[in-house]
Amino acid sequence: MAGRHPSFPEGHSMRIGIIGAGNIGGNLTRRLTALGHKVSVANSRGPHTLTDLAEETGATPVTVTEAAKDAEVVVVTIPLKNVPDLPSGLFDGAAADVVVIDTNNYYPKERDGRIAEIEDGLPESRWTERHLGHPVVKAFNGTYAQDLLDKPRPQGHPERLALPVAGDDEAAKQVVRSLIDELGFDTVDAGGLDESWRQQPDTPVYGLRAGVREVTEALAAASPERPAAFRA
Numbered sequence: 001m002a003g004r005h006p007s008f009p010e011g012h013s014m015r016i017g018i019i020g021a022g023n024i025g026g027n028l029t030r031r032l033t034a035l036g037h038k039v040s041v042a043n044s045r046g047p048h049t050l051t052d053l054a055e056e057t058g059a060t061p062v063t064v065t066e067a068a069k070d071a072e073v074v075v076v077t078i079p080l081k082n083v084p085d086l087p088s089g090l091f092d093g094a095a096a097d098v099v100v101i102d103t104n105n106y107y108p109k110e111r112d113g114r115i116a117e118i119e120d121g122l123p124e125s126r127w128t129e130r131h132l133g134h135p136v137v138k139a140f141n142g143t144y145a146q147d148l149l150d151k152p153r154p155q156g157h158p159e160r161l162a163l164p165v166a167g168d169d170e171a172a173k174q175v176v177r178s179l180i181d182e183l184g185f186d187t188v189d190a191g192g193l194d195e196s197w198r199q200q201p202d203t204p205v206y207g208l209r210a211g212v213r214e215v216t217e218a219l220a221a222a223s224p225e226r227p228a229a230f231r232a
Protein backbone atom coordinates (compact mmCIF):
# COMPACT_ATOMS: atom_id res chain seq x y z
CA MET A 1 0.00 0.00 0.00
CA ALA A 2 1.12 3.54 -0.70
CA GLY A 3 2.19 5.94 1.99
CA ARG A 4 0.78 9.40 2.47
CA HIS A 5 1.55 12.11 -0.04
CA PRO A 6 3.61 15.01 1.31
CA SER A 7 0.70 17.43 0.82
CA PHE A 8 -1.44 15.18 3.06
CA PRO A 9 0.74 14.77 6.15
CA GLU A 10 0.22 11.79 8.40
CA GLY A 11 -2.93 12.33 10.40
CA HIS A 12 -4.51 14.74 7.91
CA SER A 13 -8.00 13.42 7.45
CA MET A 14 -10.09 14.87 4.64
CA ARG A 15 -13.87 15.06 4.66
CA ILE A 16 -14.88 13.15 1.55
CA GLY A 17 -18.44 12.70 0.28
CA ILE A 18 -19.10 9.87 -2.15
CA ILE A 19 -22.29 9.98 -4.21
CA GLY A 20 -22.82 6.48 -5.56
CA ALA A 21 -22.00 3.32 -3.64
CA GLY A 22 -21.64 0.82 -6.47
CA ASN A 23 -18.48 -0.69 -7.94
CA ILE A 24 -16.42 2.50 -7.89
CA GLY A 25 -18.10 4.32 -5.00
CA GLY A 26 -17.98 1.24 -2.80
CA ASN A 27 -14.30 0.57 -3.43
CA LEU A 28 -13.35 4.23 -3.03
CA THR A 29 -15.22 4.14 0.29
CA ARG A 30 -13.20 1.08 1.32
CA ARG A 31 -9.82 2.54 0.35
CA LEU A 32 -10.35 6.10 1.55
CA THR A 33 -11.64 5.04 4.97
CA ALA A 34 -8.67 2.65 5.29
CA LEU A 35 -6.37 5.63 4.65
CA GLY A 36 -7.99 7.45 7.56
CA HIS A 37 -10.28 9.86 5.73
CA LYS A 38 -13.71 10.76 7.04
CA VAL A 39 -16.00 9.38 4.36
CA SER A 40 -19.72 9.99 3.92
CA VAL A 41 -21.43 7.83 1.32
CA ALA A 42 -24.80 8.11 -0.41
CA ASN A 43 -26.85 6.20 -2.96
CA SER A 44 -30.26 6.68 -4.56
CA ARG A 45 -32.22 4.56 -2.05
CA GLY A 46 -31.15 6.23 1.16
CA PRO A 47 -28.71 5.76 4.05
CA HIS A 48 -30.66 2.85 5.56
CA THR A 49 -29.59 0.72 2.57
CA LEU A 50 -25.90 1.38 3.24
CA THR A 51 -25.55 -0.15 6.69
CA ASP A 52 -23.44 -3.11 5.50
CA LEU A 53 -20.93 -0.84 3.75
CA ALA A 54 -20.90 1.46 6.76
CA GLU A 55 -20.24 -1.41 9.15
CA GLU A 56 -17.50 -2.78 6.93
CA THR A 57 -15.68 0.51 6.42
CA GLY A 58 -16.63 2.95 9.15
CA ALA A 59 -18.01 5.37 6.56
CA THR A 60 -21.12 7.37 7.46
CA PRO A 61 -24.22 6.62 5.35
CA VAL A 62 -25.92 9.88 4.37
CA THR A 63 -28.32 11.41 1.89
CA VAL A 64 -26.95 12.83 -1.37
CA THR A 65 -27.40 16.37 -0.07
CA GLU A 66 -25.48 15.56 3.12
CA ALA A 67 -22.66 13.96 1.12
CA ALA A 68 -22.01 17.29 -0.62
CA LYS A 69 -22.38 19.46 2.46
CA ASP A 70 -19.20 20.30 4.41
CA ALA A 71 -17.06 17.98 2.29
CA GLU A 72 -13.62 19.00 1.02
CA VAL A 73 -13.84 16.46 -1.80
CA VAL A 74 -17.01 15.03 -3.37
CA VAL A 75 -16.92 12.08 -5.77
CA VAL A 76 -19.86 11.74 -8.17
CA THR A 77 -19.91 8.13 -9.30
CA ILE A 78 -23.35 7.17 -10.58
CA PRO A 79 -24.71 6.16 -13.99
CA LEU A 80 -24.24 9.26 -16.15
CA LYS A 81 -27.91 9.40 -17.18
CA ASN A 82 -28.84 9.86 -13.50
CA VAL A 83 -26.76 12.99 -12.99
CA PRO A 84 -29.71 15.30 -13.84
CA ASP A 85 -31.70 13.51 -11.10
CA LEU A 86 -29.35 14.76 -8.38
CA PRO A 87 -30.83 17.54 -6.24
CA SER A 88 -30.56 20.91 -7.95
CA GLY A 89 -28.23 23.33 -6.23
CA LEU A 90 -26.34 20.39 -4.71
CA PHE A 91 -23.21 22.49 -4.20
CA ASP A 92 -24.91 25.79 -3.35
CA GLY A 93 -24.10 25.46 0.35
CA ALA A 94 -20.73 23.76 -0.14
CA ALA A 95 -17.35 25.39 0.40
CA ALA A 96 -16.33 27.47 -2.63
CA ASP A 97 -13.20 25.37 -3.06
CA VAL A 98 -14.88 21.97 -2.72
CA VAL A 99 -13.22 19.59 -5.17
CA VAL A 100 -15.70 17.55 -7.21
CA ILE A 101 -14.46 14.39 -8.91
CA ASP A 102 -16.45 12.97 -11.83
CA THR A 103 -15.82 9.26 -12.57
CA ASN A 104 -18.67 8.87 -15.02
CA ASN A 105 -18.82 7.54 -18.56
CA TYR A 106 -21.43 7.78 -21.30
CA TYR A 107 -22.66 4.31 -22.31
CA PRO A 108 -25.50 5.22 -24.69
CA LYS A 109 -26.23 1.71 -25.95
CA GLU A 110 -26.11 -0.27 -22.72
CA ARG A 111 -27.26 2.19 -20.10
CA ASP A 112 -27.59 5.91 -20.66
CA GLY A 113 -29.64 6.32 -23.83
CA ARG A 114 -29.03 9.17 -26.25
CA ILE A 115 -27.73 12.47 -24.90
CA ALA A 116 -27.71 14.92 -27.79
CA GLU A 117 -25.06 17.35 -26.47
CA ILE A 118 -22.55 14.55 -25.92
CA GLU A 119 -23.33 13.01 -29.30
CA ASP A 120 -22.69 16.48 -30.77
CA GLY A 121 -19.21 16.56 -29.23
CA LEU A 122 -19.53 18.01 -25.74
CA PRO A 123 -17.02 16.23 -23.48
CA GLU A 124 -18.90 13.94 -21.09
CA SER A 125 -17.54 15.64 -17.99
CA ARG A 126 -18.47 19.08 -19.34
CA TRP A 127 -22.06 17.83 -19.60
CA THR A 128 -21.93 16.51 -16.05
CA GLU A 129 -20.36 19.73 -14.79
CA ARG A 130 -23.20 21.78 -16.33
CA HIS A 131 -25.79 19.65 -14.57
CA LEU A 132 -23.96 19.82 -11.26
CA GLY A 133 -23.40 23.57 -11.51
CA HIS A 134 -19.87 23.16 -10.21
CA PRO A 135 -16.52 22.52 -11.91
CA VAL A 136 -15.39 18.90 -11.93
CA VAL A 137 -12.12 17.04 -12.19
CA LYS A 138 -12.34 13.92 -14.34
CA ALA A 139 -10.61 10.92 -12.77
CA PHE A 140 -11.01 7.16 -12.29
CA ASN A 141 -13.36 6.94 -15.30
CA GLY A 142 -11.12 4.43 -17.08
CA THR A 143 -10.03 2.54 -13.97
CA TYR A 144 -11.39 -0.93 -13.25
CA ALA A 145 -13.17 -0.76 -9.90
CA GLN A 146 -11.38 -3.87 -8.66
CA ASP A 147 -8.00 -2.28 -9.43
CA LEU A 148 -8.66 0.25 -6.67
CA LEU A 149 -8.37 -2.66 -4.24
CA ASP A 150 -5.83 -4.86 -6.03
CA LYS A 151 -3.38 -2.56 -7.81
CA PRO A 152 -2.13 0.11 -5.40
CA ARG A 153 1.67 0.20 -5.41
CA PRO A 154 4.15 2.42 -3.54
CA GLN A 155 5.78 5.37 -5.29
CA GLY A 156 8.59 4.22 -7.59
CA HIS A 157 7.32 0.63 -7.84
CA PRO A 158 7.89 -0.65 -11.41
CA GLU A 159 4.29 -1.89 -11.66
CA ARG A 160 2.67 1.28 -10.35
CA LEU A 161 -0.21 2.24 -12.65
CA ALA A 162 -0.91 5.80 -13.77
CA LEU A 163 -4.35 7.39 -14.07
CA PRO A 164 -5.17 10.41 -16.27
CA VAL A 165 -6.67 13.42 -14.52
CA ALA A 166 -8.33 16.29 -16.41
CA GLY A 167 -9.73 19.55 -15.10
CA ASP A 168 -9.65 23.32 -15.46
CA ASP A 169 -8.95 24.24 -11.85
CA GLU A 170 -5.27 23.55 -11.24
CA ALA A 171 -5.58 23.61 -7.45
CA ALA A 172 -8.49 21.16 -7.52
CA LYS A 173 -6.63 18.95 -9.94
CA GLN A 174 -3.63 18.90 -7.61
CA VAL A 175 -5.80 17.81 -4.69
CA VAL A 176 -7.14 14.94 -6.80
CA ARG A 177 -3.68 13.95 -7.98
CA SER A 178 -2.40 13.92 -4.40
CA LEU A 179 -5.34 11.79 -3.28
CA ILE A 180 -4.72 9.32 -6.12
CA ASP A 181 -1.05 9.20 -5.18
CA GLU A 182 -2.09 8.38 -1.66
CA LEU A 183 -4.34 5.61 -3.04
CA GLY A 184 -1.27 4.06 -4.64
CA PHE A 185 -1.29 5.25 -8.25
CA ASP A 186 0.67 7.74 -10.33
CA THR A 187 -1.21 10.38 -12.28
CA VAL A 188 -0.81 12.10 -15.64
CA ASP A 189 -2.09 15.63 -16.18
CA ALA A 190 -4.53 15.14 -19.05
CA GLY A 191 -5.14 18.86 -19.53
CA GLY A 192 -8.31 20.89 -19.09
CA LEU A 193 -11.83 19.54 -19.30
CA ASP A 194 -12.06 20.46 -23.00
CA GLU A 195 -9.33 17.85 -23.54
CA SER A 196 -11.05 15.21 -21.42
CA TRP A 197 -12.45 13.38 -24.45
CA ARG A 198 -8.95 11.90 -24.61
CA GLN A 199 -9.83 9.60 -21.72
CA GLN A 200 -13.44 8.78 -22.60
CA PRO A 201 -14.60 5.22 -23.38
CA ASP A 202 -12.84 3.43 -26.25
CA THR A 203 -9.88 5.80 -26.34
CA PRO A 204 -6.38 4.26 -26.12
CA VAL A 205 -6.03 5.22 -22.44
CA TYR A 206 -9.45 3.92 -21.37
CA GLY A 207 -8.87 0.82 -19.26
CA LEU A 208 -5.14 0.92 -19.99
CA ARG A 209 -3.14 -0.62 -17.17
CA ALA A 210 0.22 1.10 -17.63
CA GLY A 211 2.63 3.60 -16.17
CA VAL A 212 3.15 7.32 -16.76
CA ARG A 213 4.96 7.07 -20.10
CA GLU A 214 2.42 4.80 -21.79
CA VAL A 215 -0.53 6.70 -20.38
CA THR A 216 0.94 9.98 -21.65
CA GLU A 217 1.43 8.44 -25.10
CA ALA A 218 -2.09 7.00 -25.12
CA LEU A 219 -3.64 10.38 -24.29
CA ALA A 220 -1.69 11.95 -27.17
CA ALA A 221 -2.83 9.21 -29.57
CA ALA A 222 -6.56 9.70 -28.91
CA SER A 223 -8.89 10.75 -31.73
CA PRO A 224 -11.62 13.33 -31.10
CA GLU A 225 -13.97 11.25 -33.25
CA ARG A 226 -16.55 9.56 -31.00
CA PRO A 227 -16.23 5.80 -31.60
CA ALA A 228 -19.25 4.07 -33.18
CA ALA A 229 -19.59 1.70 -30.24
CA PHE A 230 -20.19 4.69 -27.99
CA ARG A 231 -22.76 6.50 -30.13
CA ALA A 232 -26.49 6.10 -29.62
Ligand SMILES: NC(=O)c1ccc[n+]([C@@H]2O[C@H](COP(=O)([O-])OP(=O)(O)OC[C@H]3O[C@@H](n4cnc5c(N)ncnc54)[C@H](OP(=O)(O)O)[C@@H]3O)[C@@H](O)[C@H]2O)c1
Nearest residue numbers: 020021022023024043044045077078080082104105141145
Ligand atom coordinates in the same frame (compact mmCIF):
# COMPACT_ATOMS: atom_id res chain seq x y z
N1 LIG B 1 -17.52 -0.22 -12.79
C1 LIG B 1 -16.35 0.26 -13.14
O1 LIG B 1 -15.33 -0.47 -13.09
C2 LIG B 1 -16.22 1.70 -13.57
C3 LIG B 1 -14.94 2.16 -13.82
C4 LIG B 1 -14.75 3.50 -14.11
C5 LIG B 1 -15.84 4.36 -14.21
N2 LIG B 1 -17.10 3.88 -14.02
C6 LIG B 1 -18.22 4.85 -14.13
O2 LIG B 1 -18.48 5.34 -12.83
C7 LIG B 1 -19.90 5.47 -12.64
C8 LIG B 1 -20.34 4.53 -11.56
O3 LIG B 1 -20.08 3.21 -11.99
P1 LIG B 1 -20.33 1.95 -11.05
O4 LIG B 1 -19.93 0.76 -11.84
O5 LIG B 1 -19.73 2.21 -9.72
O6 LIG B 1 -21.94 2.00 -10.94
P2 LIG B 1 -22.90 1.01 -10.18
O7 LIG B 1 -22.14 -0.15 -9.61
O8 LIG B 1 -24.03 0.74 -11.11
O9 LIG B 1 -23.42 1.89 -8.95
C9 LIG B 1 -24.16 3.03 -9.16
C10 LIG B 1 -24.39 3.71 -7.83
O10 LIG B 1 -24.97 4.98 -8.11
C11 LIG B 1 -26.09 5.15 -7.25
N3 LIG B 1 -27.03 6.05 -7.86
C12 LIG B 1 -27.70 5.92 -9.01
N4 LIG B 1 -28.48 6.99 -9.23
C13 LIG B 1 -28.33 7.80 -8.17
C14 LIG B 1 -28.87 9.04 -7.81
N5 LIG B 1 -29.76 9.68 -8.60
N6 LIG B 1 -28.51 9.57 -6.63
C15 LIG B 1 -27.62 8.95 -5.84
N7 LIG B 1 -27.03 7.78 -6.14
C16 LIG B 1 -27.40 7.20 -7.29
C17 LIG B 1 -26.64 3.76 -7.06
O11 LIG B 1 -27.45 3.74 -5.92
P3 LIG B 1 -28.68 2.72 -5.81
O12 LIG B 1 -28.09 1.36 -5.86
O13 LIG B 1 -29.30 3.06 -4.49
O14 LIG B 1 -29.57 3.02 -6.97
C18 LIG B 1 -25.35 2.96 -6.91
O15 LIG B 1 -24.88 3.03 -5.60
C19 LIG B 1 -20.54 5.18 -14.01
O16 LIG B 1 -20.73 6.37 -14.71
C20 LIG B 1 -19.51 4.28 -14.69
O17 LIG B 1 -19.60 4.37 -16.10
C21 LIG B 1 -17.31 2.57 -13.68
